[in-house]
Amino acid sequence: MEKLHHFVFILLFLVLVHRGKVLALKSQDGSEEWGYVQVRPKAHMFWWLYRSPYRVEDPSKPWPIVLWLQGGPGASGVGIGNFEEVGPLDTSLKPRNSTWLRKADLLFVDNPVGTGYSFVEDKKLFVKTDEEAGTDLTTLLIEIFNGDEKLQKSPLFIVAESYGGKYAVTLALSALKAIEEGKLKLILGGVALGDSWISPEDFVFSWGPLLKDLSRLDDNGLQKSNSIAERIKQQLEEGKFVDATNSWSELESVISASSNNVDFYNFLEDEGSNDLSAMELGLYKEISMKRYSRYLTFLRSRSTPGGDNDLDELLNGAIKKKLKIIPENVTWGGQSNDVFTYLEGDFMKPRINEVDELLAKGVNVTVYNGQVDLICATKGTEAWVNKLKWEGLKNFLGKDRTPLYCGSDKSTTKGFVKSYKNLYFYWILKAGHFVPTDQPCVALDMVGAFTHSPAT
Template sequence: MEKFSLLLVSVLFFVQLFHGGTARTLRKQDASEDWGYVEVRPKAHMFWWLYRSPYRVEDPSKPWPIILWLQGGPGASGVGIGNFEEVGPLDTNLKPRNSTWLRKADLLFVDNPVGTGYSFVEDTKLFVKTDKEAAADLTTLLIKIFNKDVNLQKSPLYIVAESYGGKYAVTLALSAVKAIEEGRLKLKLGGVALGDSWISPEDYVFSWGPLLKDLSRLDNNGLQKSNSLAEKIKQQLVAGQFVDATNSWSELESVISSSSNNVDFYNFLEDAGSDSVISLMAMELGQSKVTSLKRYSRYLSSLRPTPGGDGDIDTLLNGVIKKKLKIIPDNVTWGGQSDSVFTNLEGDFMIPRINEVDELLAKGVNVTIYNGQVDLICSTKGTQAWVEKLKWEGLQSFLTKDRTPLYCGTDKTTTKGFFKSYKNLQFYWILGAGHFVPVNQPCIALNMVGAITKSPATST
């Protein structure tokens, strides 16, 4: 990991400008990293960052994979959070991460949609309003990055998503498949992995009350309030009142918090704001629906300043990292437009994407679903509910298969999870993990991603 250690400012770069001013790319001198902007639409600029793995294994029978990580929110930064908080080479104190997913693949982080993280729009009318608009921008970015690089085209791309990123992932995958078939995009799509993903909001909100009641976190009064609001959301979705459904979701989260004495939506065994490893600290997401939107966008304990280090991710990304990258405009603040990203997507926020998962399965695309056991916001109970709604022809065979227990390392006595697979659908149950599986169970997550990507790297 030495090449990734702390050469964050005093490092040499070359600059490549593409004709037409649509993209600008910088590369670290040792070629271990590339990053840049793609103008996905006029005045709409998307930032990306690619790490090449120092653990790369050349195996013609198993090409070295690339993982595209998509963060949730909407408005949460993959370049910031997924990279420094979860699976990238360095943590928020700029120390090497032993469990980095670079051990299994190259990593491509994108600040998606435009307005997220370092990505920005020059005109507020250019924020996306739907997941499919976000997918179109991401497809444009992939075309710009992959079509000019023959080496990248040799590696299968796996789209791995977390939280709301799952909705981006399935819409992007369908858009990418179409672009590949039409010859507009030159890449191999290896598959899609949906981690604790907001695929069916209705199923999740209906899971919260019963789950918390069984855990003694709600009583009958709290359950009745929760179920009543969940039913209201269902009726609003049926009526096409999608913004109203988002408002009711916000109201339901507040009711759940009040009735449970502030259960942590990302680990139902904890209180929100506790000192657990995944207690979540604030990132601002606008002034409307303040409590729920902030709660939904809180990410990981390392957002807090850490003694002796730059644990504050906002300070890190707007400080030393911005200086390293060199191409972030002076007037762009990391996360400065995130509130607008969420606001503009609130009409799409509660719309399910089960049909898109069905389409991917029908096309033969490998789809992996993984869920943390103690997540609430995207509970395993809710995930299993939407999976059972799939129309995929292999569903019944998948459901009747037995699960295989999972372990890590040499310890074969402690169950870390379960796994089930049939044809091109895989499901991982990750024990002891909340919403942020790579943080809570790094060993099992690393093994899992190695299996998903068929990485030639040796298992941990």
């Protein structure tokens, strides 16, 4: 494969061996490292670190590291976030001009265990809560950072998309505790929550009114939507979280039927192809839960028509061969369906309190949302932000927004931002659920801003 030349230009050598088993490798020039951490006995988490070729040494502004956490639950950051959104190469293995390496080093993790290349040897080892996922991630960070003084000097920014936002806030609190106890040698720079599933209740209540205003639902559709949303609220209040997850699936199906299949990841579009063979991650049990992979399939076909862009084929073929340490019996995404199944009792639980805790501790929290996202609609995000108990909320809400532009073009508004103390909110225009894919320029500028990257 000619496109593979991006990967084979360097020799690999062993970095870490334990009991004769390869745990990590790095490129000869040190620009890439990857490996497994056994976060619990028989539970293995895969990570991949890219060191930026654009690194700027500035004593007053240390070069940052971005830890990217994907959603799902069960979606692979090593696969999707890396090759679809912000990594150095796209799914055709061509350089991405808008890679976030321009502003930071990038650490991708297949989280929780069972996602992507990560795997468990016993199904009992899948995580059942967001807190358990945060604990595993903390164990991984201890393994990666504690033995690397250079990494310890770079502030780590946890950037999450979709369900990954729930992992991000539980990880941040877990990591802070480990840092305070002297177990983790790391500087936490901040947390960024991109189109994040922080308060499922607020999102399901946003869908009906938003789509009614957009003429994708009529009064009958709105009534059906609101009725199920009220049921979900009641189930959450009663602690019936699995029932709430099932009602969420039903609500998506009702909205699809009433709207003639509006796209949950861009409400200006209809859903893409129903053919899931190109990329079936098995993220969800029901048909309504397959939209995440379906939309990504649509994005790839739109961006690289006719290209060699099957992510499943790529990760189980050329990339697995390059990485060398993926066990033969491990298939990328092979356990993803189980990841969701074991988390369905936590899926609808809110994590607003965790955001409040981070703000109270002085951690920088950035919230960003794509204008045309539905699944994690801006309307829902604003609703949960308004529920924060943080002492600075009133002043934050009273601030005016500042418009955002890209490059030398000051005639086209790309978004808005406002902040107060350690809370920042970005509204990204003409972007759906996958902000870096839909608006790469403004997303890259945003990353540079919240990481305080010394890169120009």
